[in-house]
Amino acid sequence: MSKDWKTRTKLVHEGSRRSQYGEMAEAIFLTQGFVYPDAESAEARFIKAGDDEFIYARYGNPTTRMFEERIAALEGTEDAFATASGMAAVNGALMAMLRAGDHVVSSRALFGSCLYVLEEVLQRFGVKVTFVDGADLAAWKAAVVPGTKAVFFESMSNPTLELVDIRGVSDIAHAVGALVICDNVFATPIFSRAVEQGADVVVYSTTKHIDGQGRALGGVVCASREFIRKTLEPYMKHTGGSMSPFTAWIMLNGMATLDLRCRAMATSAQKIAEVLAGDARLSRVIFPGLASHPQHALAMAQMGSGGTLVTFDIKGGKEAAFRFMNALDIIKISNNLGDAKTIATHPATTTHQRLPQDQKDLLGITPGLIRLSVGLEDVDDLIAELQDALSAV
Numbered sequence: 001m002s003k004d005w006k007t008r009t010k011l012v013h014e015g016s017r018r019s020q021y022g023e024m025a026e027a028i029f030l031t032q033g034f035v036y037p038d039a040e041s042a043e044a045r046f047i048k049a050g051d052d053e054f055i056y057a058r059y060g061n062p063t064t065r066m067f068e069e070r071i072a073a074l075e076g077t078e079d080a081f082a083t084a085s086g087m088a089a090v091n092g093a094l095m096a097m098l099r100a101g102d103h104v105v106s107s108r109a110l111f112g113s114c115l116y117v118l119e120e121v122l123q124r125f126g127v128k129v130t131f132v133d134g135a136d137l138a139a140w141k142a143a144v145v146p147g148t149k150a151v152f153f154e155s156m157s158n159p160t161l162e163l164v165d166i167r168g169v170s171d172i173a174h175a176v177g178a179l180v181i182c183d184n185v186f187a188t189p190i191f192s193r194a195v196e197q198g199a200d201v202v203v204y205s206t207t208k209h210i211d212g213q214g215r216a217l218g219g220v221v222c223a224s225r226e227f228i229r230k231t232l233e234p235y236m237k238h239t240g241g242s243m244s245p246f247t248a249w250i251m252l253n254g255m256a257t258l259d260l261r262c263r264a265m266a267t268s269a270q271k272i273a274e275v276l277a278g279d280a281r282l283s284r285v286i287f288p289g290l291a292s293h294p295q296h297a298l299a300m301a302q303m304g305s306g307g308t309l310v311t312f313d314i315k316g317g318k319e320a321a322f323r324f325m326n327a328l329d330i331i332k333i334s335n336n337l338g339d340a341k342t343i344a345t346h347p348a349t350t351t352h353q354r355l356p357q358d359q360k361d362l363l364g365i366t367p368g369l370i371r372l373s374v375g376l377e378d379v380d381d382l383i384a385e386l387q388d389a390l391s392a393v
């Protein structure tokens with residue numbers, strides 16, 4: 001495939017493989033295994049499989065391979081490995097490269113399951129993890145020491161939309177030879193060029209913007225061929241976290257419209273944030289695309305966009321937030337994000353319910369906080385509904 005293709009062309013065509021039938025759409029190779037013409041071929045393939053040779057769907061599959069090649073081309077990495085969920089990608093990237101005694105530095109504001117892997121799973125196996133305020137470069141500098149093996153962060157945090165300065169943290173990590181692992185879900189592969197800015201390993205939950213229609217769980221790890229094939233693949237293929245061919249087909253179809261969808265959602269998110277910004281019924285509106293966001297300049301330099309989520313705090317706490325949510329109609333109450341459908345989430349009682357109060361306070365997860373994942377509906381309908389629901393409070 002051409003390396004000169006621009007993003008939208010890659011998203012439609014990169015990685016396509018056609019069978020002898022020359023099918024137009026990407027085929028779903030819904031097969032667990034592959035037939036060898038003779039015993040010698042089977043032996044040869046187990047010694048070394050060629051580019052178009054597969055052994056078992058847990059190791060790889062033509063449909064999954066198409067998706068891996070397409071996202072690697074988008075991300076600008078040599079290779080990628082598709083996983084059963086975003087968490088299989090996060091857990092796999094970390095577990096595959098770490099061993100007892102290693103040290104990791106991570107931002108504190110993490111998706112709940114990422115926090116579980118870093119705080120509970122890794123530490124149970126003897127990996128030391130230091131948590132820092134991800135937005136504070138001085139804190140990263142103090143925590144990353146010679147011998148630190150990896151740093152981990154979400155480039156834009158959930159639900160308070162704080163950015164991590166990818167280039168700044170990467171420089172600090174690389175100075176001691178630590179690998180930079182970036183969970184780029186909130187920032188999206190369209191807006192965040194994490195690899196260009198220094199990340200070594202980029203992970204996605206493809207459940208979010210990449211599927212974009214709330215159909216399937218999936219994940220992917222993008223990195224150098226060395227990391228993907230020598231470090232990650234042995235761990236993933238033997239522990240069972242590979243993506244199914246059917247899911248890969250859904251993700252391939254999602255990718256074709258990914259750029260258009262992310263840009264449309266971000267345009268609507270910007271408009272919604274600007275309308276809500278002055279609203280007296282809200283105590284704060286968090287959106288990196290607003291000049292009032294403390295990291296607005298970093299957001300523009302790093303992403304060129306405020307992204308597709310808007311978070312706001314309704315005066316009156318939980319009761320007011322619930323009244324607001326219960327007055328919604330087009331906007332659905334759920335906890336996915338990056339979906340074509342606009343989704344409202346109340347983090348304090350759902351996604352972040354289990355966090356102790358002091359952690360909620362530290363992360364700014366207040367009782368009135370609403371996270372809005374802006375979808376593809378007409379933005380004027382969304383704004384009208386948000387206004388009505390705020391009036392109902």
Ligand SMILES: *Cc1c(COP(=O)(O)O)cnc(C)c1O
Binds near residue numbers: 085111113183204208
């Ligand atoms: C959703 C999400 C994950 C986990 O992905 P799943 O596909 O649900 O396993 C990891 N990190 C972030 C930032 C997420 O939003």
